[in-house]
Amino acid sequence: MIDILKIMHIASASRQSNLTGGDIEKALAIIEWQKDTLNKARAAGGELQPSVQALSDYLTCDQGDNMARMYATQMLKEAKLEWFVFKSIQEWLICINYVIQRAPDYLPSAAHFPMSKLFVFFMYTPSGANLFRLKKFNDLLTDILKAWCAYLDSEASRSVLNPTEAVPATSGWLSPDAQTALCLAQYANYKNKDNPDMPYWGFVSYNDFFHREIKPELRPINDPEDECAIVSANDGTVYRIARNVEKCAEFWAKGQDYSLVDMLDKSQYTDDFVGGDVMQSFLDGSDYHRWHAPISGKVVEAKVIQGLTFSELLSEGLDLSAGTMSQGYEATVNTRGLIIIENEHCGKVAVIPIGITEISSITIHDNIKVGSFVKKGTELGYFSYGGSSMALVFQKGMIKSFQAKEPKEDFPIPSCKGEGNCHANEGCLLMGAKIAEANLLKVA
DSSP states (O other), X not given: OOOGGGGGGSSSSOOGGGOOHXXXXXXXXXXXXXXXXXXXXXXXXXXXXXXXXXXXXXXXXXXXXXXXXXXXXXXXXXTOOTTOSOSSHHHHXXXXXXXXXXOOOOOTTSOOOHHHHHHHHHHTSHHHXXXXXXXXXXXXXXXXXXXXXXXXXXGGGGXXXXXXXXXXXXXXXXXXXXXXXXXXXXXXXXXXXXXTTXXXXXXXXXXXXXTXXXXXXXXXXXXXXXXXXEEOSSSEEEEEEESSOBSSOOXXXXXXXXXXXXXXXXXXTGGGGTTOEEEEEEEOTTSOOEEEOSSOEEEEEEEEEOOBSSOXXXXXXXXXXXXXXXXXXXXXXXXXXXXXXXXXXXXXXXXXXXXXXXXXXXXXXXXXXXTOXXXXXXXXXXXXXXXXXXXXXXXXXXXXXEOOOOOOTTOOOOSSOOTTTOOGGGTEEOTTSEEEEEOOOOOO
């Protein structure tokens, strides 16, 4: 019998006493998936894709970087227990190469994040944690994720939505099981499910399906004309609410304190938010992955900040979700968007969508530019495939009270959300629902 507890000895900052039966089951499932993927990658053969070849070159003796090669080699040794799958960096790379040429299959009752499954154990080793933070390594990994994103934007990627093209679909991401698990009846394309001319419901790619548009009547904007009513920018689950946040803090510490100068990428508006509030929420794979303006106002900043893609804090312990336990840290270091909206009566809000797994792609709509005006509920952008997080930052004195609350431990968040079962005061967020009451302030 595999002694899964051995993994807890990889890093000194482990949480051995908290390893649960569920953790063991998840870890074993990931290991079996890795074995299967390695066998499939070997059978598929073929040359490495250019982006993967560039990473391979970077980790070789002849052409590579000596520190990166050292970390990668040590990473293997630190994770080299008898039941680990990858015996060499090359085995790992051919699996990455295999994954980025395919869209993820729908697996009932299983996680659908293959890149996370390839990285999760390595991210938890001390040397792996260092490797994933190296700028050049991260840049090369970002190129790989962009290549994968390009495939997931292509028509070829939609085959996994309905592999047999049966109408109605019987398998894949449009199957009856997926319709229930992903609440697909809430989305605009659901009306095409029985159309014999639309076996893919009108979706043109896998990513088109992933950031599918919801029926607007299911996400009404709370009090659209009320300047004081601040609404949720996204569907999700409250991760943390922090008051009186500091300009500069130790975001890498176990508490993952919010550090505004780092979160906002040294924005000219950073000082405006010192002493203010942060509300961060997590979007899982079944959530609606577009995001909207929480308040009406003028856009004074809009950009994408390129950062890390797969990085986590070892002090949080083994995280089999490959990073969701480090969301406060990731709000500071990961690739993220930054849109600052100024309301003339209430103040400024920073909207920060954060990529935390898989592609980590942030798209801000072309019409969201500095100087443009947005009404509360206006769509600002979307995430491509992967897990995501969203941080909203409010100026000091702006929030009179939060309606949104951090959920109680193990509180059940409904998978199919609606006004009847998803409430901000229980930690469950619906885009457009009221999350806070603002003070009316005259902005200079």
